[in-house]
Amino acid sequence: MKKQKAFETFIHGIFLILGLITVGCVLLITLYLVVAGIPAIRKIGIWDFLFGKEWASTANEPKFGILPFILTSVYGTAGAILIGVPIGFLTSVYLAKLAPAKIRTIVSGAVSLLAGIPSVVYGLVGMMVLVPGIRSLFHIPDGASLFAAIIVLSIMILPSIVNVSITALEAVPKEYEDASLALGAAPVETYFKVSVPAAKSGIAAAVVLGVGRAIGEAMAVMMVSGNAPNLPELFGSVRFLTTAVASEMSYSSGLQRQALFSIALVLFLFIMLINAALNFFLKRGKE
Numbered sequence: 489m490k491k492q493k494a495f496e497t498f499i500h501g502i503f504l505i506l507g508l509i510t511v512g513c514v515l516l517i518t519l520y521l522v523v524a525g526i527p528a529i530r531k532i533g534i535w536d537f538l539f540g541k542e543w544a545s546t547a548n549e550p551k552f553g554i555l556p557f558i559l560t561s562v563y564g565t566a567g568a569i570l571i572g573v574p575i576g577f578l579t580s581v582y583l584a585k586l587a588p589a590k591i592r593t594i595v596s597g598a599v600s601l602l603a604g605i606p607s608v609v610y611g612l613v614g615m616m617v618l619v620p621g622i623r624s625l626f627h628i629p630d631g632a633s634l635f636a637a638i639i640v641l642s643i644m645i646l647p648s649i650v651n652v653s654i655t656a657l658e659a660v661p662k663e664y665e666d667a668s669l670a671l672g673a674a675p676v677e678t679y680f681k682v683s684v685p686a687a688k689s690g691i692a693a694a695v696v697l698g699v700g701r702a703i704g705e706a707m708a709v710m711m712v713s714g715n716a717p718n719l720p721e722l723f724g725s726v727r728f729l730t731t732a733v734a735s736e737m738s739y740s741s742g743l744q745r746q747a748l749f750s751i752a753l754v755l756f757l758f759i760m761l762i763n764a765a766l767n768f769f770l771k772r773g774k775e
Contacts, residue, residue, distance in 0.1 A: 518756070525753030528552070528746035537750065543717040543727075545736060545744040552747045554754065556719045560726040561703065561758070564634060564713075568641035568702045573695055575642070576649030580694075583650070584657035585679045596654075603647035611711030614640045619712055626723060632714035634726045640708050645698035652697060656690020657683055696766050703759055706730035729755045 529537050532552045540553015579599075583592050614636060623631035660683045668678040684691070706728070714725025715735055727735070733748050733755075740748055 521749065521753045521756050524746070524749035526750075528743060528750040531743060532747065532750075537747075538754070541719060543732070545740070545747065550744065552743075554729070554732070554751055556717055557727055557729045557732045557751065558754070558758075560634065560713075560720040561729045561755075563720050564637050564641060564709070564726075564728060565699065565702045567634075567638035568645055569695070569699060571638065572642035572645045572698060572702075573649060576646045576694070576698070577653060577691065579646070580650045580653035580657060580691075581679055581684065584654045585675075585683065599647050599650045602643070603651065607644070607705060607707045608711075610640055610644055611708035614708065614712040622723075628723050630714065630725065632712055632725055633723045634713060634720050635722050637709040637713040637726070637728070640712050641702045641705060644705060644708065645701045648697040648701055649694045652694035653687070653691045656687035656694070659690065660686045692766070696763065699762060699766070700759065703755070703762070704730060706734045710734060729758070 537552055537554060538558070539555050540551060541555050542551045542553050543556065544551045579595070583595055587595065615632075618636050618639060619631035621631065622628070622633065622636055664682050664686055665678050668682045669675065673681070709728050710731040713728065713731065715727050715731055716725035717727045717732070718724055720726050729751055733751050736744065737748055
């Protein structure tokens with residue numbers, strides 16, 4: 489008995505240490521971004537930095553306005569969610585409750601394969617297939633645009649939404665569905681009015697993962713968005729917050745480099761704000 493208790497205490501201590509290490513890493517990253525990002529904001533001015541409409545970091549008179557990057561990230565993420573979440577949600581309901589075994593095996597394997605594809609491959613396929621297709625379909629000079637980035641992000645967030653939603657739906661007790669069917673409800677009605685509400689916390693977690701993937705993606709959107717620091721237009725070349733850091737960090741120096749760290753700080757705070765808002769609404773829903 490004493491040995492078992494000592495073993496449980498030891499395992500508990502290991503888990504506690506690992507949890508503290510995780511929290512410590514987050515705190516260190518936060519502290520580093522704050523220390524590295526604040527100096528540029530002080531020099532540029534918080535208003536000019538956040539609401540400036542022009543980014544010209546290498547000009548004779550450099551300008552460091554990141555409003556185009558912020559708006560592009562917001563529009564791109566929102567567009568990916570509007571397209572990807574309904575498709576992923578309906579796919580997960582079909583696979584978890586309606587699909588025959590063979591079809592479920594094939595589609596689930598395809599979804600898992602999507603999850604394992606590197607971001608650069610998504611970007612390469614988008615650059616070679618999607619961008620020329622948009623250019624030909626809409627008769628525009630260049631298909632590298634915000635629209636192309638939204639399509640790519642919509643595809644990239646599907647695996648997270650589908651896999652986590654399926655797990656949540658399968659965790660719903662079968663008794664809930666049996667009771668609904670016994671009362672005369674149709675199977676589809678039961679799935680959408682009983683199973684889905686019972687699994688809403690897991691489905692919401694899937695959406696949170698999808699949002700995180702969409703906001704944090706850099707390489708794929710850099711290859712299909714045109715990577716130009718313009719105010720966002722659906723069929724115009726744009727640059728996201730993530731791609732702004734990735735595209736200039738290798739040759740940056742001085743105030744330019746400090747400004748890139750400031751962009752990273754804004755992105756970090758942006759993600760924290762979205763997560764906090766989603767958690768707030770989830771807790772309200774549970775109450």
